[in-house]
Amino acid sequence: MCCCPGLRSCRVPVERPTFQRLRALSLSILFAVVAGGALAATDPQPVEAESSGQAQPLVADPVLEARVQSLAHKLRCLVCQNESIAESRAPLAIDLRNQVREQFAAGKNEDEVIEFLVTRYGDFVLYLPPFKPVTVLLWLGPVLFLVAGGGWLLLRLRSRAREPKQHLSDAERARAQALLAGAPAENEESGS
Numbered sequence: 001m002c003c004c005p006g007l008r009s010c011r012v013p014v015e016r017p018t019f020q021r022l023r024a025l026s027l028s029i030l031f032a033v034v035a036g037g038a039l040a041a042t043d044p045q046p047v048e049a050e051s052s053g054q055a056q057p058l059v060a061d062p063v064l065e066a067r068v069q070s071l072a073h074k075l076r077c078l079v080c081q082n083e084s085i086a087e088s089r090a091p092l093a094i095d096l097r098n099q100v101r102e103q104f105a106a107g108k109n110e111d112e113v114i115e116f117l118v119t120r121y122g123d124f125v126l127y128l129p130p131f132k133p134v135t136v137l138l139w140l141g142p143v144l145f146l147v148a149g150g151g152w153l154l155l156r157l158r159s160r161a162r163e164p165k166q167h168l169s170d171a172e173r174a175r176a177q178a179l180l181a182g183a184p185a186e187n188e189e190s191g192s
Helices: 016-041 062-072 091-105 110-121 133-162 170-181 186-191
Strands: none
Touching (some): 062 091, 062 110
């Protein structure tokens, strides 16, 4: 009758079929909430033809488009953060590519376009941030951790080498040999 057999303190009379129906209902609700959340997180309407999976229209100037793509691989998508704006389909990445295209069309060179974007969005827009006092830890952090870890390991190994080696006494050696031979130890016999 109880939903939790084995517990004597439980006094809730619940029939097994009722409990199983409640469990199935709660799992169904949980599944619906998780699936609904996943569907709500996706963006159903495409922003441009580019994000809908359709082929991009032919550009009038392939040299300009090659310059845009070259620079787009050096810029980080501010939404995705682990993709360049050339790879990302986020609306902001599409907007950034269009801004780069407009800047190049206006006659600016790559350094001027990068300066424009860094002024507007900060160093984070660069896929490889510059080496500045603010980013020193970003560039040197992995090396510092590697050196610190190697130093710690070296100190531990040296301190272990300096520790006196403990040898087994005759009684401990005899007990170890007896255990390896399969004989019961003295402590096990007295405990039984």
